[in-house]
Amino acid sequence: MKKIKKKIIEVFSRSFELPSEVTLKLPRITLIGSIHAYIENHDGLVVFSNDKLVLDVYQGRVHITGKNFVLKMMLEHEILLEGDISDVRYEPVESKHQGEEGL
Amino acid sequence: MRGNRKNWLAGYVVVKVKGDYPERFFELCARNGIKTWDIIKQDSQTCTGRILKNDVPLLRQLKRRTIYKIYFKNKFGLPFQLQSLSKQKPFMIGVFLAFLSIFFLSNVIWRIDIVGLDNEMEKKVTDKLQTYGVTIGNFQWNVASPLEIQKQLLEDIPELLWIGVNKQGSAFHLEGVEKTIVEKEEELGPAHIVANKEGVIADIYAENGQPLVKPNDVVAKGDRLISGIMGNEENEQTDDEENDKKEEKKRTLTSAKGEVIAKVWYRSEIEIPLEENYSTLTGEYKKRNYVKVFKWKIPIFSLSTPFEDVHQDIEEKDIYFLKWKLPITWIKEMNYERESKLEKRTVEEAREFAKKQAQIQLLRNLPKDAEILEEKVLHEREENGKVKITLYYTVLENIAKRQPINQGD
Known part of the structure; x- marks a missing residue:
């Protein structure tokens, strides 16, 4: 049932050219060079330190690594990261429960 | 940058969070609608960030639900600067005094x-x-x-x-x-004195010139009373102009002057209603002061209820600051109690009243030295609740009027 629903939404958004981050709850990550990363639509912060930022997103996690990380701004679903970004990695996770337990 | 300035106006504080995974506390803040920024993780146990001054109480509430330790470090922004400024009492007193003196000096007549x-x-x-x-x-x-x-x-x-x-x-x-008061020239040249109203001569006193009428003579308006031509009287009486002119040259001309008191009659009609509504002030009054700010009137020390029927005198005073008129004005309001009375008169009273009124009206139109000799009721009628009276007055007054003699050139 869930799979059918997901499929329908996918088809729906493709046929109407709707932005997928809106319909599919996917994160939108905007990088400005290697100094800024702007992440929208995330589901929560898991780890943040000087050289690492891990965010919960829909059906997965985003790992950003680098140096001198500062969170320039943090709102409920938006984060602006500043620093020397060297790596952005997407890690799909089958069940999201792990992340929520961590909180 | 703009965001920064806005934050500065609202005031913000640096928060230091201690505990395991301190960044999670900021995550909690974000979930509860607290905006945070400039979050730096110093080590695995400490993390600093900034929040708006207004969010501090909410942050304290959130803190109670967690095991994190929170320290407020630095304060930035306008509200804090004002706070520290207001702690410097001499400075504040100085500012206040300066404004006060400017305010007073602006309202002085210079x-x-x-x-x-x-x-x-x-x-x-x-x-x-x-x-x-x-x-x-x-x-x-x-x-x-x-x-x-x-x-x-x-x-x-x-x-x-x-x-x-x-x-x-x-x-x-x-x-x-x-006023430039022009002195009337006494010697204006030859002139007659003529009657300005019709009447019966009561008394004549010619200071200068030749009187032509005697007491009890009836004169019409424009009749010559005192002649400015001295000399032959018979020729004067004739209305033959050419003859007159010839003769006049021989005679001496003078400016006639004198008083001619005559009986003059006036007729006046007056209507007095039997019932009359009029309002008088009872003498009771209440003072009220207001300060008016923009449109709102704020009463000062006066919460008493006004009278039912009032006559108001309102005085409004502007207050200045330097050259600007402040939107504040001082209003003085005097409330006089008014009472309306219905006066009923009998026909007799109405008649008396009418007579009085008629006399006042008549005297107003007469010169000051006029004197009312006699008063007669010619006609009296009562209709539609009114008394209508026609009065007849005999008045003694000076009817002399100067009339220059035309010398023909």
């Missing part, structure tokens, strides 16, 4: 200019102004409005024909025009 009058009149006007309180150094709110000053001055100094009082900021400008 200059009084009088234009268009000679020294003597100017002195008179300044003396009068002094009695009204319009002096240099006095407060403007102690002084009546320019219009009222104008009225008062005109009343008190009869020599003034007109005076304009103008207030410009803290200066009063007065512009006056003096």
Whole structure:
């Protein structure tokens, strides 16, 4: 049932050219060079330190690594990261429960 | 940058969070709608960030639900700077005093200019102004409005024909025009005295010239009473113009002068209603003061209820700050109690009243030395609740009027 629903939404958004981050709850990550990363639509912060930022997103996690990380701004679903970004990695996770337990 | 400035205006604090995974606390903040920024993780146990001053109470509430330790480090922004400023009492007192003195000085009369009058009149006007309180150094709110000053001055100094009082900021400008009283020339040239009304001569006194009428003569309007032509009387009486002119040249012409008192009759009609509604002030009054800020009137020390029927005198005074009129005005309101009365008169009373009224009206139109000799009721009628009276008056008055003699050139 869930799979059918997901499929329908996918088809729906493709046929109407709707932005997928809106319909599919996917994160939108905007990088400005290697100094800024702007992440929208995330589901929560898991780890943040000087050289690492891990965010919960829909059906997965985003790992950003680098140096001198500062969170320039943090709102409920938006984060602006500043620093020397060297790596952005997407890690799909089958069940999201792990992340929520961590909180 | 713009965001920064906005934060600065609202004021913000640096928060230091201690505990395991301190960044999770900021995550909690974000979930609860607290905006955070500049979050830096110093080590695995500490993390600092900034939040708005207004969010501090909410942050404290959140903290109670967690095991994190929170320290407020630095405070930035306008509210905090103002706070520290207000702690410096001497400075604040200085600012307050400065504003207060500017405020008072703006409401002082600094200059009084009088234009268009000679020294003597100017002195008179300044003396009068002094009695009204319009002096240099006095407060403007102690002084009546320019219009009222104008009225008062005109009343008190009869020599003034007109005076304009103008207030410009803290200066009063007065512009006056003096009455030039033209002395009437006594010797104006030859003239007759003629009657200006018809009547019966009661008394004649010719100071200069030749009287032509005797007491008890009936004269019409325009009749010659005292002649300015001295000499042959018979020729004068004739109306033959050419003859007259010839003769006149031989005779001496003079400016006739004198008083001719005559009985004159007047008829006046007056209507007096038997029932009349009129309102009088009972003498009770209540003073009320207001401070008016923009549109709102704020009463001061006066919460008493006004009278049912009132006559109001409202005086509004502007208050200045430097050259600007403040939207604050001081309103003095005098409430006089008014009472309406219904007066009923009997026919008798109405008649008496009518007579009195008619006399007053008549005397108003007559010269001052006129005297009412006799009063007769010609006709009296009562209809539609009114008494209608026709009165007949015999008045003794001076009917002399100068008429220059045309000498033909």
